[in-house]
Amino acid sequence: MIRDLIIRNRSYRRFEKSKQINEQTLRQLVDLARLSASAANLQPLRYILSCRKETNDLIFPHLAWAGYLKDWPGPGEGERPAAYIIILGDTQISKSFGQDCGIAAQSILLGATERGLGGCMVGSIQRDALRQSLDVPERYEILLAVALGRPKEQVVIDQSHRESDIKYWRDGKDVHHVPKLSLDDIIIG
Numbered sequence: 001m002i003r004d005l006i007i008r009n010r011s012y013r014r015f016e017k018s019k020q021i022n023e024q025t026l027r028q029l030v031d032l033a034r035l036s037a038s039a040a041n042l043q044p045l046r047y048i049l050s051c052r053k054e055t056n057d058l059i060f061p062h063l064a065w066a067g068y069l070k071d072w073p074g075p076g077e078g079e080r081p082a083a084y085i086i087i088l089g090d091t092q093i094s095k096s097f098g099q100d101c102g103i104a105a106q107s108i109l110l111g112a113t114e115r116g117l118g119g120c121m122v123g124s125i126q127r128d129a130l131r132q133s134l135d136v137p138e139r140y141e142i143l144l145a146v147a148l149g150r151p152k153e154q155v156v157i158d159q160s161h162r163e164s165d166i167k168y169w170r171d172g173k174d175v176h177h178v179p180k181l182s183l184d185d186i187i188i189g
């Protein structure tokens, strides 16, 4: 059921080291993005796939993780993503990629979840440095990184009790809690 899949599709930031992801799987995930909605059907998104240690290591240092967890510097060696899909916007096709990019990223993550994988959209990127590292031509805007792997952490949804209660946190057992507002909080008319 789509609701179950969406509930399982949490943002995961720590992954099993032993679980590799091959390029064919990444291609299948991008295929889901390819089949998704696109404003005016312009299809301006392009993708860079990375599932080898050498390219993963070029990407990882330029991403920022879990801003609310001030004492956590991000996944350590041994729990880092097995793969990444970098979503680019081709500025020769369009100048704005906002909704297309989010839809594509969600399609990718739902597909990953269905396969027993998981991941995290990362928008906090040192874009100039990543461009240099991956040699991304100027015509492509770097929009979002989708980190992927087999999750090695438990993430649960909590009921948020007020609109200011939105910061995710980790409890003493290292479970990651994500407060979500209630339906009545978000349907205003």
Ligand SMILES: Cc1cc2nc3c(=O)[nH]c(=O)nc-3n(C[C@H](O)[C@H](O)[C@H](O)COP(=O)(O)O)c2cc1C
Residues within 6 Å of the ligand: 009, 010, 011, 012, 013, 064, 065, 066, 067, 120, 121, 122, 123, 124, 125, 155, 168, 178
């Ligand atoms: C557009 C977008 C950008 C995000 N960027 C980051 C990021 O830079 N680093 C990070 O750790 N998480 C990032 N996230 C993940 C959010 O923190 C996460 O969706 C939120 O905490 C809710 O958790 P959930 O996805 O499990 O519902 C991003 C999510 C979205 C939708």
